[in-house]
Amino acid sequence: MASLLSSWPWESFGVYKYVLYGPLIGKVIYSNAWLGINQDSWCLHLLILFALRALVHQLWSSFSNMLFLTRRRRIIKTGIDFAQIDREWDWDNFLILQAFVGAMACYVLQGLGDLPKWNLLGCLIALLLHVVVSEPLFYLTHRLFHKGYLFENYHSLHHSTVVPQSFTAGFATPLEHLVMCLVMGVPILGACLMGYGSLGLIYGYMLFFDFLRCMGHCNVEVFSHGMFEAIPFLRYLIYTPTYHILHHTEKDSNFCLFMPLFDLLGGTLNKKSWDLQKEISQGKNDEAPDFVFLAHAVDVISSLHVPFVFRTFASLPYSFRPFFLTLWPGAFFVMLAMWACSKTFLLSFYNLRGKLHQTWAVPRYGFQYFLPFTKDGINDLIELAILRADKIGVKVISLAALNKNEALNGGGTLFVDKHPNLRVRVVHGNTLTAAVILHEIPKDVKQLFLTGATSKLGRAIALYLCRNDIRVLMLTPSTERFQKIQKEAPPEHRHNLVHVTKYQAAQNCKTWIVGKWLSPREQRWAPPGTHFHQFVVPPIISFRSDCTYGKLAAMRLPNDVQGLGMCEYTMERGVVHACHAGGVVHFLEGWKHHEVGAIDVERIDVVWEAAKKHGLTPVSSS
Template sequence: MVAPLSVWPWENLGSYKYVLYGPLVAKALYSWVYEDGERYSWCFHILIICALRGLVHQLWSTYSNMLFLTRNRLVIKQGVDFKQIDKEWDWDNFLILHAFMAAMACYTFPFLGNLPFWNWRGGVFALLLHIGVSEPLYYWIHRKLHVGHLFTNYHSLHHSAVVPQPFTAGNATPLEHLILSVIIGIPMVGPTLVGSASIGLIYGYVLIFDFLRCMGHSNVEVIPHGLFELCPFLRLILYTPTYHSLHHTETSTNFCLFMPLFDKLGHTLNDKSWDLHKKISSAAQNDQVPDFVFLAHVVDVISSLHVPFVLRSFTSLPFRPRLFLLPMWPGAFVTMLIMWASSKTFLVYFYTLRGRLHQTWTVPRYGFQYFLPFATDGINYQIEQAILRANRMGVKVISLAALNKNEALNGGGTLFVKKHPNLRVRVVHGNTLTAAVILNDIGEDVKEVFLTGATSKLGRAIALYLCRKKMRVMMLTVSTERFQAIQREAPVEFQQYLIHVTKYQAAGDCKVDYVNHIQTWIVGKWLSPMEQRWAAPGTHFLQFVVPPIFPFRRDCTYGKLAAMRLPDDVQGLGSCEYTMDRGIVHACHAGGVVHFLEGWTHNEVGAIEVDRIDVVWKAALKHGLKPV
């Protein structure tokens, strides 16, 4: 049986829970239209405070997930995984509860709607009440919540988070937030009873309270140890993220709200608090070197919002355009301009695999830029700087995302390896595994395929591999010379299986498999609706083109970009890679992971070695990567 006040009444409403704000919105609008906004002005204030409190949590979450700024000061050096994100999905339930309680108080005592803007006496009185009543009361109740039945049924939810985050501060049971509302209410009720309350006091106290709660749960040390060395007494006045993180790892210590003084008085102060704080706040001594880096790039302006420091919950789902992103487009566009100006590669997310740190960096260039001739040198410079940075750090393998290894751009990474022959970091384009994934997606009954982008790195490798399997490959290319060059690479006895075609109309001669009676197209060049119409009904499109083609044909099926599921022992992964599902990464990303796990010491750049396709595929399966 569920314990009373351990679950939220609107738990099953999902996003419809926000309808519960409806009565407040209706009253506020009615007052504004018909009563000059005077009688129910408190409705506006409650709604504004709720919005501001949510914004405080979101801004702290944004900052704590800006790993390119905060990675050196992380307290717990582990990523936030999907499990924790799902548990904290409804972190804002407490805002609805507190809005209800505030509305009841204002409706019961109408004079609260006529408070002055500011009264300094109320501020002083609230501070005294906070220090003398709220802090010790919270400390005492918090210790009780860590005992037996109360912890199991109420407080364990809050401690289920492996890595404290600003949203963790709000993730608790109704009972805990009812208690917290009393803690918050005491410093505001006191001044009200003596006639010194004000609107500024209510706004200020509530928002500062949330600010400090989020700071403590941010997992990023923001308070310099030099401040405590200059004034040691401050250690007992203001807690730090390091101090609070110890409460989540060693739950019998550090129970205070904001003031460690009460832990000192209660003999629950963790002895490691100040030494650990000094160590972590010394950023130069706290940097982690990743073993593997995936160098990604942004696809377009809207998809640039699919990063953890924008909306963590949105990033934990596969990307697709949504209406709520449209108001954010101007900000994303301005950010794009700033990124162009700064031209610095930044860390987006990280995860741990086999105890080794894997990071994803992003080159500040958007998809359309890769097709601008004048942008080539600038993009290559940024990729080169990222590789050199990884080399200086001691990274073992750096893998290039789709457009970062474009053949016309840098020869699939060959440019950098030739320019810097003494690189310790291994540069990997990952296309060998990409080719393996595509080839293993082809049905056993398929005897003929139609291949576009046939003379690209992947197209060439796929054609040469399939012809060795005695499968006819209709290679679409206008260049006879490039086709013949690839054909000459095939063993003489298999060259007959490579067929040169120059028009999409030739797809009509592509044979269907004898079981499903469908054509198979392997797409390495973007197809317009007019070009897709030459495919026979029921055609299955496999693709390795970025961005992926649009599914215009309802009578055809479309495969996603080549991808693999990471091994089950991945830890700290909480972001989806573009349109991929959870735990799934592009094959070029997975190819770099396999390269690292195998300990291979060669650079995988330039043309794909056809003989290594099966080797890489078997190595991927051996290490627990799975086909999608």
């Protein structure tokens, strides 16, 4: 049986828990719309405070997940995994509890409407009460929560988080947050009962309280060590993120709320606090990755599918959400800003086999790759990323879909030819992509239809299948390009490659491999029961209800991957595009060649077997 106040009463409500704010909303509407008075303005203030406090936590989360800004000052270098995100999903439960407590306090104080907007003396009194009462009260109760029964049944939940973030500040049991209500309430209630309360005090104190709590949990050192060297006593008046993170890694030290002075007086100050803070604030905690996947955005809306926008949304496969339309103007402005002054940035990272794997992103969107005047600029950005990777010691850099477009840079050949002495291996990963698509085709298929037939993938797929005596209808308007590919096939198998120029040729073929976007009109030529395999970006839209549509080629990462907390576009958790997986296999195998340009058909089976050997599995069979 669970201990009293160790779980939330509305734990099973899901998103419906916000209905609990209904009485406050109803009271605001009733007072203003029906009674025409503002006697219950405290209800409105509680709702505004909920929104502002949630915003404080979200902004700190966004900041700490902006790895392109914070990577050198990260304290714990491990990534935030899906398990932690799921545990902290309902981090804001404490805001509902404190709204209830605040409502009761407002009745005691006869409503906030009678309070002035500002009172400087009240703020000074609240500050004094915070130092004299709240800080030692939190310190003593925090130490109690680290002992025996209280830690095992209550506080251990908070310490189950491996990599603290701003949301971790709210991740605790109801009992702990009731104590926190007391800690926060003493300065506010004290000032109000003395007749010096104000709205500015309530808003300012609560928001600043949350600001400091989130700062301590953000896992990014924000203070310069020079400030503490210039004013030594300052280190006892304000804690740092490094100071608080040490409490999570070595839990029997650094118990203070915001002022390390009380750890000093209580003999619980971790001796490593200042040296570690100096080391991290100087950026000495940075680590060069061994593998990099160079990604790009697909469109403006999907660019919001990143951890520094909404961590929870990024941990789920991308899907369009109507409320994102409200964020579209801001995302569009950011797109223009990145276009004007762009730089490849770090998006996410994970650890595999003890090696650091990072995802970098080129600040370009799908449609920009098809504008003639952007070609050189995009290639410059990709080249810059490759040279940077080479400089810092990256072993393999893998190019995402459009970053290796044949018309853009010849599948990466441009960079390898331009820089023949690269130590980093440039990989397009298409060999494994071809392998995944080929192994999805049922064994009994004797004929299929292939669009995008003369692309890198189309060519490799056609040549591989014809060698296995499968008849391939290759759709291409160019007879010359078809004949060039046909000549690469062994003479005894060339008859399996058939040149077609119209979709009507496939009206009796139920297996389509799509490498070129299909309109509804083009899809109608497929007979009922057709399955569309595809390697086109973006994927084709499922217009036909009597047909089935495969997803882009993908593989599930090995089970020993650590710190992975972001879904790659529409892929499931732990699943990456096959070209990403191809780069991972290249790195794990320690291959020394570049994988650029045309796909070596002879290596398709080699790469496939290597992927399986290292624990990567195709999504369809995982």
